Amino acid sequence: MTLTLTHHTLPSPSPSPFIYGDNPKIAQHPQKPHLFFCPKNPPRQSSLSAIQPISTSSSFPIFLPLLQQEEEEEVEQQHQHQHQLHEEEENTEEEEDQPTDSILRFFKSRTSTQDPPVLGKFSLSKNRRSSWHLAPNLVSLPDPDPDPDPDPDPEAILTQTQIQQINSPLQSSSPPSPPHGSIVLEIVQIAKQMPENSTLGELLGAYEGRVSAKECVEVLGLMGKEGLVLGCLYFFEWMRLQSHSLVSPRSCSVLFPVLGKAGMADELIVLLRNLPQNKEFRDVHVFNSAISGLLCCARYDDAWKVYEEMETNNVQPDHVTCSIMITIMRENGRSAKEAWELFERMNRKGVKCSPEVVGALVKSFCDEGLKKESLIIQQEMEKKGVSSNAIVYNTIMDAYSKSNQIEEAEGLFAEMKAKGIIPTSATYNILMDAYSRRMQPEIIEKLLLEMQDDGLEPNVKSYTCLISAYGRQKKMSDMAANAFLRMRKVGIQPTSHSYTALIHAYSISGWHEKSYAAFENMRREEIKPSIETYTTLLDAFRRAGDTQTLMKIWKSMISEKIQGTRVTFNILLDGFAKQGHYTEARDVISEFGKIGFQPTVMTYNMLINAYARGGQESKLPQLLKEMDALNLKPDSVTYLTMIYAYIRVRDFRRAFFYHKQMVKSRQVPDAKSYKKLRALLDVQAATKNRRDRSAILGIIKSNMGLLKPKKKRQKDEFWKNKKKRPRTHNGAQGQ
Known part of the structure; x- marks a missing residue:
């Protein structure tokens, strides 16, 4: 049918x-x-x-x-x-x-x-503080490939898996480790001790005719693990120049990913173009390794050209090709629709689906927020016999957790355990990160225990989530510091993310001195601060109102050539503005304008506040003209800042004027803020009205002749020497 x-x-x-x-x-x-x-x-x-x-x-x-x-x-x-x-x-x-x-x-x-299973398949409690449940514990093995990155990302894990799958048919059985004193180890040792101004080929004259093609592959693999990238290139050239060339498709599949990880895309392309034109080298695994290496270098256009060359030479792609190309499309900003169309084309060519392909497709859809569609793809693939692995579940769980849909993420976690899929450290870290954003450290503590019961050791990301969960709440900075010490006690070295979470914890509680001490410890341990670390530290001193240290940290960022973000820009500007340092605020705007951050309405709101607190109320109208020149429309915060600035200096005439402008432009703030403003203005308006009423009545009575003219007494020669008597009320005179 x-x-x-x-x-x-x-x-x-x-x-x-x-x-x-x-x-x-x-x-x-x-x-x-x-x-x-x-x-x-x-x-x-x-x-x-x-x-x-x-x-x-x-x-x-x-x-x-x-x-x-x-x-x-x-x-x-x-x-x-x-x-x-x-x-x-x-x-x-x-x-x-x-x-x-x-x-x-x-x-x-x-x-x-x-419907997707997480929406109706699992009944989970909404109140995670009072009731929390995960699937029953299953016997599991430790994660075979723990993620050393401080922020394990399903995308990064997926890419590593794809690279590992490239040579699987060529390396169905991994070669045994070379024995001590073998030719392989001797060549690697020569590459390590190679003197300057010499090449590896010059030192391998004694090995001509003694090395097999299989041993050459082992040498390239060991050199790649040791980071001897130039040694790999020299040795590959030596292999090519032998009387009987030792270059094989397998050696290319080992070398190309090594060059890609080292960022040597140009050398990779040259070697690929100079390969022999016989059928042996028109192998899918050679092309896969070349495309994977270019993916590591972010040379997406060149990777596409290699894929097109692959099609031109009628090389049949496989599932690894499909997964790598979908990943390249995602990294290059292509839509999930285009990735699906590529998958369809490869499917028509006979490419079989695999968990790696499912993972790449699911990641493309999740990155665009299409979580339900990702679940549909996963379910349909399972009906076709392509079982999902932990990476696929991690990708979908991560998408739901970042959307603050932790109940759905828990449902997927329970489902994967029910199917016998062993969770990895990244699985638990995804849940911990979600509960960290919800500021529920007690659940993260339970997850740490469950993780250990499943045979997995918490890593630096796990403890960073715990530190962050405590640090997001006031008066719990001591618990965050305790979690940081617990991490050190078990032998886990902190990363910049761990220190950033600790600095933020101190900042929330107002301990800016401890924040700076943690920053100094970080630099003493030679851990390079990230832009997030600097931004968090700047926020600590913005809260404290310490503009001198704020300027010091900013200069340190500039000297280390760390480019700030929009958040960094706003924190610096607000810190100077609240202390009335309008000159420094102008410098911040100028400096960040050099890197492409154009002023916004929020920028001018903070700048108006800086001039107002710095005693420059007369220049506020000029700032409004600057906004108009940049096509920036003042909002309710702009008008409120100006009105309060004039109220502070008792200039109620301008305060009433800008209040009228705010109402006319329909930029009225929220009810609570406006009620507070009206209370201040109404008191002043009542006083002003009383004075105006008294003045008007005096004018009317004068025009009608109702006021009695004051008698002018004739001055005598002694009027200058008369003492002025103090005026007293009638009641006081009667006494």
């Missing part, structure tokens, strides 16, 4: 799960997508959907499982209903455009009754 993907117009209109127009980005998926597919000329015995869609001629061979109903009576009724709808909508379907989007066809091929 031939399956065709079809597009159906539902009776009640609902947004399509994917809308592709002129915008290449994928639109947001709706809550419950209506996705259907049906067979072309369906038989009466089976039906694939409850509603008859509009037929098309597009087929999709791999992701269209035949979802047959179990009960035949139900199937017959559904088919009759489909047939009726098909006849009613025959005229309409000619006018509508046929769906040509491959990814739209795929998601429309699914039945509308299936």
Whole structure:
């Protein structure tokens, strides 16, 4: 039976799960997508959907499982209903455009009754502080490949897995370690001790004719592990110049990733172009290793050219090629739709799916926020026999946790354990990071214990999440410092992220001196501070109002050529503004303008505050003119800052003027802030009204002749010497 993907117009209109127009980005998926597919000329015995869609001629061979109903009576009724709808909508379907989007066809091929498992499959408590539950513990082994990076990312793990898979057919059995004193170790030792102004080929004259092609591969592998990249290049050249060339496809597959990790993309391309033109070197594993090396160097365009050359030479790609190319597309800013189309093309060429391909596809969709679609892909792949691994689950869990949907992430965690998939350290770290953002350190403590029960040792990322969870709350900085000491006690060296979390903890509690002491310890241990570390430290002294140290830290950033972010820019500007240092605030704006940060409304709000607190209220109107010249519209904060600036100097006339401007421009702040402002202005308005009323009455009475003219006494010669008597009230005179 031939399956065709079809597009159906539902009776009640609902947004399509994917809308592709002129915008290449994928639109947001709706809550419950209506996705259907049906067979072309369906038989009466089976039906694939409850509603008859509009037929098309597009087929999709791999992701269209035949979802047959179990009960035949139900199937017959559904088919009759489909047939009726098909006849009613025959005229309409000619006018509508046929769906040509491959990814739209795929998601429309699914039945509308299936939802992602985390949305209805698991019932989890919402109040994580009072009730928290994970799946029962399963016996697990330690993580075979612990992530040494302080921030384990599913994307990084996925890329490493792809690289490891490149040579799997060529290296089905890893070569044994060379014995002590073998030729392999001798050559590696010569490469380590190679003198200056000499090449490795000059020192290997005695080894001509004594080294086999297999031993050459071992030499390249050991040199790559030792970081002797130039030695690898010299040795590869020596291999090529032998009377009987020792260069093999396997040696290329070992060398190219080494060059890519070292950033030597140009040398890699030259070697690839100069390979022999025989069929032996037109091998998929050679091309995979070259593409992977260029991926490590971020040379995405060159990687695409290698892939196109691969197609030109009729080299059949495999699942490793597919996963690497999808990763390249994601890193190069391509959309998930384009990645799916590439996967479809390779699938038509006979490329089989694998967990690495699923992981690359899922990552592309998760990066665009399409979490439900990622789950759909994962489920459909499992129906085709491609089981998900821990990396796939980690990727989807990470997407949900970063969206603050921790319940769904927990559901996926329970599901993977129920399927017998052993969680890794990165799995637990994803959950810990989510609870860290929720400021729930007690749950992270439980996760640490469960992690150890599963045979996994907490790493630096695990403890960093715990430090951050404590440090985000006031009056818990001592607990954050205690977690930092616990990490050191178990022998885990802190990273810049760990110190950043500790500095932030001290900053929240107002311990800016301890923040700077932690920063000094970090530099003493030769741990390079990141931009996040500097930004957190600047925030600590902004809170403390210490502009001298603020300036010192900023100069240190400039001297170390660490480029700040928009957050760094705002923290510096606000720190100087609150102390009235408008000159330094101007310097900050000028310095960050050199690296492309243009002023915003928030920038001018802080600058107005700096001039107001610095006693320069007369220059505030000029700042408004600057904003107008930059097409920046003042907001409620702008007007509030100016009004309070004039109230502080008792200039109520201008305060009332800018209040009127604020109301006319409809930039009224929130109710609480506006109520406070009106309370201040109403008191002054009442006083002003009383004075105005008294003055007006005096003018009226004077014009009507009701005021008694004051008698002017004639001055005598002694009037200058008369003492002025103090005026007293009538009551005082009576006493």
